Amino acid sequence: MSSVNHHKVIIIGSGPAGFTAALYTGRANLNPIIFEGMQPGGQLTITTEVENYPGFENGIMGPELMDIMRKQAHRFGAKSIYKEVTEVDFSKRPFVIKTYDDVHTADAVIVSTGASARLLGIESENKFMGYGVSACATCDGFFFKDQKILVVGGGDTAMEEANFLTKFASEVTVVHRRDEFRASRIMLERAKKNPKIKFAMNKVIKEVLGKEENGRKTMTGVILEDTKDHSTQTLSSDGLFIAIGHKPNTELFKGILDMDETGYLKVKQGSTYTNIPGVFAAGDVADKTYRQAITAAGTGCMAAIDVERWLETLD
Numbered sequence: 001m002s003s004v005n006h007h008k009v010i011i012i013g014s015g016p017a018g019f020t021a022a023l024y025t026g027r028a029n030l031n032p033i034i035f036e037g038m039q040p041g042g043q044l045t046i047t048t049e050v051e052n053y054p055g056f057e058n059g060i061m062g063p064e065l066m067d068i069m070r071k072q073a074h075r076f077g078a079k080s081i082y083k084e085v086t087e088v089d090f091s092k093r094p095f096v097i098k099t100y101d102d103v104h105t106a107d108a109v110i111v112s113t114g115a116s117a118r119l120l121g122i123e124s125e126n127k128f129m130g131y132g133v134s135a136c137a138t139c140d141g142f143f144f145k146d147q148k149i150l151v152v153g154g155g156d157t158a159m160e161e162a163n164f165l166t167k168f169a170s171e172v173t174v175v176h177r178r179d180e181f182r183a184s185r186i187m188l189e190r191a192k193k194n195p196k197i198k199f200a201m202n203k204v205i206k207e208v209l210g211k212e213e214n215g216r217k218t219m220t221g222v223i224l225e226d227t228k229d230h231s232t233q234t235l236s237s238d239g240l241f242i243a244i245g246h247k248p249n250t251e252l253f254k255g256i257l258d259m260d261e262t263g264y265l266k267v268k269q270g271s272t273y274t275n276i277p278g279v280f281a282a283g284d285v286a287d288k289t290y291r292q293a294i295t296a297a298g299t300g301c302m303a304a305i306d307v308e309r310w311l312e313t314l315d
Helices: 015-027 042-046 062-075 123-127 137-144 156-165 185-193 293-314
Strands: 004-012 033-035 079-081 087-089 095-098 103-111 115-117 148-152 171-176 197-201 203-213 216-226 232-236 239-242 246-248 279-281
Touching (some): 004 015, 004 095, 015 033, 015 042, 015 103, 015 293, 042 062, 062 079, 103 293, 123 203, 137 156, 156 171, 156 185, 171 203, 216 239, 279 293
Parallel strands (some): 004 033, 033 079, 103 279, 148 239, 171 197
Antiparallel strands (some): 087 095, 095 103, 115 246, 203 216
16 A cells, blocks of 8 residues: 655755755755656766866766765755656645655645757667667766767767767767757867867768677667768767757656646746646756756756745745
8 A cells, every 4th residue: 555645845856956956945944855766866977077067166076966965955854765756646735746656745846857868769779779879978988998989969968978988989970960060169179179089960870780699789880861962871880879969857747737849847937936836847857948057956946945935825
């Protein structure tokens, strides 16, 4: 039999937004519960060095930063539950939050479920995922020592991953579907100056090639298609890293919370209020523009203050 646990505030998702919201609601004596979900600590746990988070002059490793934030929130009474939320009912109060084996209720909810890496959406990509294909350079780069690899994308993430991967790979080719990049000038210049990085412009990946021997799959290359004349070429490669952006983790809230066509949660301007009173959104789940650790933390703070004030109106 599932037990029902009631809380003043439940935070769905961790990362800078969730932990900052937990820190602030904890200090307001609201005893928040954080459901850390499938990726405790969020996207920063798959990032190596974070150089642009204020207060860390010499940079800090992503997982370490998240661990510090978590401990700071716990110090003020927040508790982490390392389970995935499977269902929510926001139609009545208290709100109902379900995991696979528990039922929790809350007076207020902060959604900080973040975003996940987008994939190419081709069948062969799934077939070789983990066997040469990856969406996380910092997780898997180590396995490609002295090998030739590809990075797909044209933004800051692609440039950052390409640069990082040159620590291991002998050669990194950035594949981009257009002839100009979205990446910031500093990131692009850094990539262009790196002697190990090459560029394949106006190209898309049509197919991931590989072989299967004795039940062991190995990626061997890709088929590239030119976006202008649609000609194709085969390029041998040991690895493929996908860095084409992110999609918000909002499946759980479809048909419940207002979201844009991409799935980002809509909030009232200048606040973290969603369309349901008592439900707030913070971090990358509602931010398609900035998507930085510091902006996520900022909206986590905003959500906590919004929650505190909203709960006071109920009293």
